Amino acid sequence: MSAGRPSRSRAAYRRITAHYGADPLHLLALxxxxxxxxxxxxxxFAAGIWVGFAIWFVGAAVAHDLVLFPLYALADVAVQRRRWGRRRPGPHVHWTPWINYVRVPVGLSGLLLLVWFPLILRRSGETYRKAVGLDSNPFLGRWLLVTGVLFAGSAVAYAVRLRRSTPRRRGTRRGRGPERGRRDGGGGS
Amino acid sequence: MFGVVLLIGIPLIAITGFLSYAAYDPRLAGNDLTPQRGLLGFYLFDWPTRPVWLYRLSQAVHVILGITLVPVLLAKLWSVIPRLFDWPPARSPAQALERLSLLLLVGGAVFEFVTGILNIQLFYVFPFFYPAHLYGAWIFLAAFVVHVALKLPRMVRALRSRGFRRELRTGLRETRPEPPDPDGLVAVHPGEPTVSRRGLLGFVGGASLTLFGLSVGQTVDGPLRRTALLSPHGRTYGEGPNDFQVNKTAAAKGITARDAGPDWRLEVVGPRRTHLSRADLLSMPAHTYDLPIACVEGWSTLQRWTGVRLADLARLAGATPGRDEVFVESLERGGAFGHVTLSARQVADPASLLALRVNGADLSLDHGFPARIIVPNAPGVHNTKWVTRLSFRPAGP
Structure with a gap:
């Protein structure tokens, strides 16, 4: 009699697992x-703020998944598809990939805007001035300054990279990944 | 990799967040305005006054680490987003439930980051920050814990599948697509790689460093504070004794020079009731301490305060330091923080002052002239400015 019990519970366990699609512990945890x-x-709900809360909660997920992500993904695809600037024909000339030299400064500058847009675009102007006693005007200039430094750094890094990779006569140098210069550009901020 | 960083970072932000809730001493009358908090309005312990830098540090971690982790969170969401468009949405009840918990996870994460980041910029587009950020945190953490429990084995497997150091030596030319995985996250027909794995890590890490570097300055003093180019409270006011960060101006609270003029009297209530002018206060024994003002919004600054001990004022009113707490009222008109209850422990600390001077000069009107509270390790907003009444009373059980 008692020998049947473990096998019966094992069968029940298997049945639950089969119907549910995962270990019962999975169900308990969830x-x-x-x-x-x-x-x-x-x-x-009890606090009486559930309408605004739900809008912001679901809106946050929607804003990221269906607005922010498609925006930056499409922008990236669009930039890569377009033939910006001169192409360098000729099989013997090595073409240095430039995309990351654009991605990094645009990405970082966009990120700073995403995080600090109320300051940069003076969205909280009056509240800010009342609290801090100063106005939020300088932030736009500061953001533009940082953006400028990022682009300049990236341009310099790309120029250095181009210079290093074009003249083949100087002999090959090993161990330089194509994104190395790009990272230098990002670190220069 | 991003998962590991978040696995360490999110709990740190959560713990410092709950510490900040505890720092407000929510048990004391009038301190916690979170409506209907029920079991979530838990009381941890009486907030200590030592070490004096604890709240400064913990709240800086909460805010600055949160800002720093934004790129990591975005990268993590980017790396798993193909799963969002899975079809059919669920193949079993288990999967359906798990995806529901992911809505709480992603919605909660973005909600907490957005509300926090908008709030420190004083961009009050939602009128309910405190309760929403607290309740949202519980929802997010519930989903976070179960997500970690379910996915930890997979994360360990993923980390073991490739050596971190080897990845750091792998350039773009040697970058190969991921082998197919059980989650179906790997692209079936991946395009040519345009960035190596180390390049992506460098990009996200660089983005985090950029955000960190441009905001951490608001938590330090001295020349490094000027590095806080993009952060709301790293502003420079000048070189004078009163030229440090303000976060509530007299004008905003309707305080005029007349309110703070010669007619101002401090009412001290206890078994005895007294009225003290500023001159009376200045004639009492003065004490000077270097104490930080550390705001819930993450910024902080250390200043030298001079004033009368709260314990001395308690004795003056016939109250007992160590037994009695104090209810502090400000001249402020409107707003939630025109009053606060300070615990018996805070009253008894010798460094808890009714400050009259700062850095050797009289307080400016924006810093709380004629008199303000400064309590070691208290959240900034508890250091009430423009104090008009102190009511000492026995602390509750």
Whole structure:
């Protein structure tokens, strides 16, 4: 009799696993997660702020997944598809990839704008002035300055890279990945 | 890799966040305005006054680390986003539930970062920051813990699949696509690589360093503070004794020079009630301490404060330092922080002052003239400015 029990519970375990699609522990962990999240949500509801909260909560995921991500992904694809500037024909001339020398300064500058746009675009002007006692005008200039430094650094890094890679007569130098100069540009900020 | 960084970073931000909640001494009357907090309005412990730099450090970690991790969070989301467009959305109940928890994870993460970052820029597009950031954190952390529990083995496997040092030596030309994985995250027909794995790590790391480098200056004093080019509270006011960061001006709170003029009296309430002019206060024993003002918004600055001990004022009112707490009221008109309750421990600390002077000069109106509170290790906003009344009373159980 007792020998049948472990095998019966094992069969039940297998049945649950088959129907549910994962270990029962998986289900327990998720239920615990939803219980805590549900309780927190009930506090939001009780506090009377649930409409705004839900809009911001779901809006945050939507804004990232369906706005920010497609924007930067499409921009990247568009820049790469376009034939900017001169092409360098000829099989013997090594063509230095330039895309990362654009990606890095654009990416960093865009990131700074994404994080600090209320300051840079003076979205909180009056509140800021009332609190801090100064106005938020300097931030636009500072952001432009940082952006300029990033682009200049990247341009210099690219120029150095081009100079190093064009004259083949100087002999080959080993161990230089194509993105090395780019990283130097990023670090120069 | 991004997962590992977040696995270390997110708990640090969470712990310092909860510490900040504790720092407000939410148990004391009027200190916690979070509505309907229930079990989530937990009380950890009486917030200590020592070490004096604790809140300065923990809140700087909370805010600056949060800003620094933005690129890592974005990179992490970027690396898994193909899963968002999976079809069919779920093949089993297990997968359906897990994806629901991912909505809480991603929505919660972005929500917490966005509300925090907008709040420190005083961009109040939502009228409910404190409760939303606190409750949102619980939802996010619930999903975060279960996500870590479910995915930890996979992360370990992924990390073991390639050597970190070898990856750092692998340039673009040697970069090969990932082998197919059970999650189906790897592209079926990957394009030519345009960046190596070390290049991507360098890009994200560089982005984090850029954000860090342009904002960390708001937590230090001296010439390095000027490096805070892109951060809301790393501003320079000048070279004078009162030229340090303000985050609530007298004008904004309706305080006029007349309010703070010769007619101003401090009312000290306890078993005895007294009214003190500024001259009375200046004639009491003065003490000087170097104490930081550390704001919940992450900035901080160390200044030299001179004033009367709160403990001396307690005795003057017939109260007992060490037993009695104090309810502090400001002249401020409007706003949530025109009053605060300081714990018995805070009242008893010898460095807890009703400050009258700073760096050897009278307080300026924006820094709380005629008198302000300065308590070691307290959140900045508890250092009430333009104090008008101190009511000592026995602390609750």
């Amino acid at each position: 239920l615990a997660c939803f219980a805590l999240a549900g309780y927190a949500a009930s506090r939001v």
